[in-house]
Amino acid sequence: MTTIGATMRNELIGLGGFVERNVYLTKRYILWDIAFMIWTIANTLTIVFIARVENLPKAKENELATILLVGAVIWAFLGIIFEFMTETVAWERWEGTIEYTFMAPVSRTMHLFGQGAFAVLYGLIRATILFFAVAAFIGLHVPHANYGAAFALLAIASVSFIGVGMMTSVLPLISPEKGAQLGFVAQGVMLVVSGVYYPVSVMPHWMQLIAKISPATYVLRGDRASIVSGAGMRWADVWPLVVIAIASMPIGLTIFRIGERHAKRHGKLKRSG
């Protein structure tokens, strides 16, 4: 085998290691996962019931509920990805394994990508359960839904979500105490500007400008159209997601590397204080 071939092979095995570790952890924390799932469903119901308040005609109410549900599901999905990416550093520091992971001969790209890949897989499963559980609970009627298109668009958007997640996952490296919280701030800001429960057009102009560079904007818009009226994947939603994905990956990796260097210079990889 050539050196490059051997290196590639080791990198892929390394990536598998990150996925494997998350599988073990999910198995060990399965009860917590179930509790968290119930919490997410309850939380989503509190939003979707808003559709009934206005006493709209049945069809209108159904459409509003669907729009809210899609928003809540994307919010939950994004939450999982950001949480996993932020935990890349935060959880390992808490367990004390962080130095062993950072001194292993696997590239940071595979490290973050492995973490992201598992998050996407896990997030998609949770999002699916959440969607159908809530839809069944409130008797949502979505006969035209194009699930294939909705799912595919979410998968494309996931690449950019991982890229943005890389940028936030570095925060605990720089600030061991506050970094993880800042990750949640980033998630909240991204969803607010992307029109999570409302069209982007209701926001002030300057927020609409930020919405243009947020990947969540396009996936919310596209998935709503697919679930409510059965629209296929539209190029207008796909190309911005592809562009953002291509840009966010290298930016995310670069930011993480800079953070890692900073941590190694100032001894912040391990220290808790």
Added chain:
Amino acid sequence: MSAFAAPTALGTSVRGDVPAVEVDNLTKVFRRRDPKAGRFTRRRLPALKKVTFTIERGECVAILGQNGSGKSTLVRLLSTLLLEDGGEARIFGHDAFREARLIRRLVNRVSVEASFFKKMSAQENLSYAARFYGMTPAQTRTAIPEILAKVGFPPERRTESMMNLSRGMQQKVALARALLTSPVLLLLDEPTTGLDPRSKREVQEFIREVRRTHDATILLCTHDMAEAEALAERVGLLDRGELLFLEPVAEVKRRYGVETLEEAFFAATGRSFEEEQDEDDELREVFG
């Protein structure tokens, strides 16, 4: 594949014509909050001051030092976890700071705290860690039980959650994790500190066994003088970031005209080894 066999990929990066470790004027300075001078004032705290030494291939060298003397800082610098503030370090001829990817294949480490995902089992912790070093499931299926047996870990406890294991057991798993990846340089940072006497003896016995059976160079940092003397060919003394000497124990004793390493420490520093740190050292607390 035997758990002790070096992976072939290492062949090209381990040169025979250079020392295992060359450290030259290595310096590391941390900035710490100064509680006396106010919230935002930082104080420069030199953790390593121009440390220079060499370790030959296959040698076992012990570095003795009190808490806060800079042992862990040295180990972290050699394992790509810290960047230097001056000087150089080479591992088998490769720059420890600029060739990190290559160094990482060659080095592994055992530190004072076990550092595992506590809810996961020993088997699981070792499995995922081995993947980072390119070991496939087919390889670890046989290698993990083999290596755990070698460190004297009871096979039936392999799938038990790590938090149910005693400190001594956890430390054995840490040794197994380090050896699983067949490092050519093994960094042991207080591997027996806090262990009960029996586990301590077992771990020390295992380190001897590794020396007999494995082509590894060992750097052992410890504050246990008997351990240093028993396991290492040469003993160094790190005091407040300065390496005072590094030579065979017999030579240390002869030079200072003393019978024990304790006396040598006193002769070299004017302080007793067990003594508490003085006022000026208040900022020097332990970081694992």
